[in-house]
Amino acid sequence: MLNLRRHRAALICLSLLLLHGSAQAEPAPSPKVVFVIVDGIPADVIERVPTPAIDAIAAGGGYSRATVGGPVGTSGETPTISAPGYMSLVTGTWANKHNVYDNYGISPDYDYWNLFRLARDQKPELRLGIFSTWTDNRTVLLGEGLAEAGNWRFDVVVDGLEEDETRFPPQPLDAQIADVDDAVSREAARLIESEGPDVSWVYLQYTDDVAHEHGDSPELDQAVVDMDARVGLIWSGVRARQKAFDEDWLLIITTDHGRDAETGRDHGGQTERERTIWIATNSQRLTPDFHAMPEIVDIYPSIATHLGITIPEQVARHLDGASFIQ
Numbered sequence: 332m333l334n335l336r337r338h339r340a341a342l343i344c345l346s347l348l349l350l351h352g353s354a355q356a357e358p359a360p361s362p363k364v365v366f367v368i369v370d371g372i373p374a375d376v377i378e379r380v381p382t383p384a385i386d387a388i389a390a391g392g393g394y395s396r397a398t399v400g401g402p403v404g405t406s407g408e409t410p411t412i413s414a415p416g417y418m419s420l421v422t423g424t425w426a427n428k429h430n431v432y433d434n435y436g437i438s439p440d441y442d443y444w445n446l447f448r449l450a451r452d453q454k455p456e457l458r459l460g461i462f463s464t465w466t467d468n469r470t471v472l473l474g475e476g477l478a479e480a481g482n483w484r485f486d487v488v489v490d491g492l493e494e495d496e497t498r499f500p501p502q503p504l505d506a507q508i509a510d511v512d513d514a515v516s517r518e519a520a521r522l523i524e525s526e527g528p529d530v531s532w533v534y535l536q537y538t539d540d541v542a543h544e545h546g547d548s549p550e551l552d553q554a555v556v557d558m559d560a561r562v563g564l565i566w567s568g569v570r571a572r573q574k575a576f577d578e579d580w581l582l583i584i585t586t587d588h589g590r591d592a593e594t595g596r597d598h599g600g601q602t603e604r605e606r607t608i609w610i611a612t613n614s615q616r617l618t619p620d621f622h623a624m625p626e627i628v629d630i631y632p633s634i635a636t637h638l639g640i641t642i643p644e645q646v647a648r649h650l651d652g653a654s655f656i657q
C-alpha cells in the first residue's frame with residue numbers, strides 16, 4: 332500500500348514536470364494593444380451605416396453601446412466634448428480628476444496617470460506608439476516629455492500632419508483632414524505590422540468635422556464608411572502581424588461622444604444621444620459587464636488587464652472604471 336502510494340506520488344511528480352516542461356517550451360504570446368478613437372459618432376449612426384471592418388472585428392469579440400460624460404449631477408459629470416472624453420479614456424477618470432473640461436486652454440492634472448505613463452512605469456521595456464490627427468493628444472493631454480507628467484516618451488510617433496500645410500494644404504470645410512486620417516491610418520497599419528508596438532493609440536478626426544458641418548446627413552454616413560475602411564487597414568496590419576509573430580493583440584475601437592438629437596451638429600451636453608457611445612473589440616475574454624453599458628473609463632483597466640499590468644494602489648484607488656476583460 333505504502334509502495335503504491337509512493338509510486339502514484341512519483342507518477343504525479345513526473346506529469347507535473349512534463350506539464351511544466353511543455354509550458355516552458357511554449358511561452359504565452361506577448362500581449363499587445365491598439366485602441367482607436369474615431370471622433371463623434373453616435374451609437375445609432377455606427378449601428379445604421381454599413382461598417383464591415385468594425386463588424387468583422389466585433390464578430391470575433393463584441394460590440395456594445397457604452398456611455399461617456401460621467402455620473403450626471405455629481406462632481407464627476409464631464410462635458411461630452413472631445414478632449415475631456417479622450418482624457419477620461421486615457422486616465423480612467425472623470426473630469427473632476429483629470430481636469431480637462433474643454434479642448435483648448437486646459438491644464439490637465441497629471442497626477443492621474445495616463446495609460447502610457449502606467450505602462451512605462453510598470454513595464455519599462457514596452458514600446459509605446461501614437462498615430463494621431465491631433466498633436467495635442469500627445470503634447471498636452473498625455474504630457475509626453477513633461478517633468479510634471481512623469482517625463483516618459485513614446486517610441487513610435489506619427490502626428491503633426493494636420494499642421495503640415497505643404498503636404499496637406501487647407502481645403503474648404505477642412506476636407507484635408509480626411510487625407511490626414513488616411514495617412515495616419517496607413518502609417519498605423521504599416522508600423523503595427525512591421526514594428527508591433529506594445530501599446531498604441533490611433534486617433535481619427537474627420538467624422539466629427541463632417542458632423543459639425545452637415546449634422547445627420549448622407550455626408551456623415553459617407554464619412555463613417557470611409558472611417559471604417561481606415562479601421563479595416565489597421566485591422567489588416569494587426570492580423571498580418573499576428574500571423575507572423577506569437578502575439579496576442581487586443582483591438583478596441585470607440586468614439587469620444589455622441590451628438591445632439593435634433594441636428595447631429597453639436598455635442599457637449601448630457602442628453603442621452605450625446606452620452607451614448609459604443610465600443611467594438613476583438614477580445615474573446617469579455618466579461619458580462621461589457622454588455623451592460625460599460626463606460627469610457629472602463630477601457631483603461633481593461634487594457635491594463637490585457638497587458639498583464641498590475642495597477643499600483645496609488646493609481647488604482649483613483650480609477651472610476653472597472654475592467655470588462657477577464
Ligand SMILES: [Zn+2]
Nearest residue numbers: 370371413587
Ligand atoms: Zn469629439
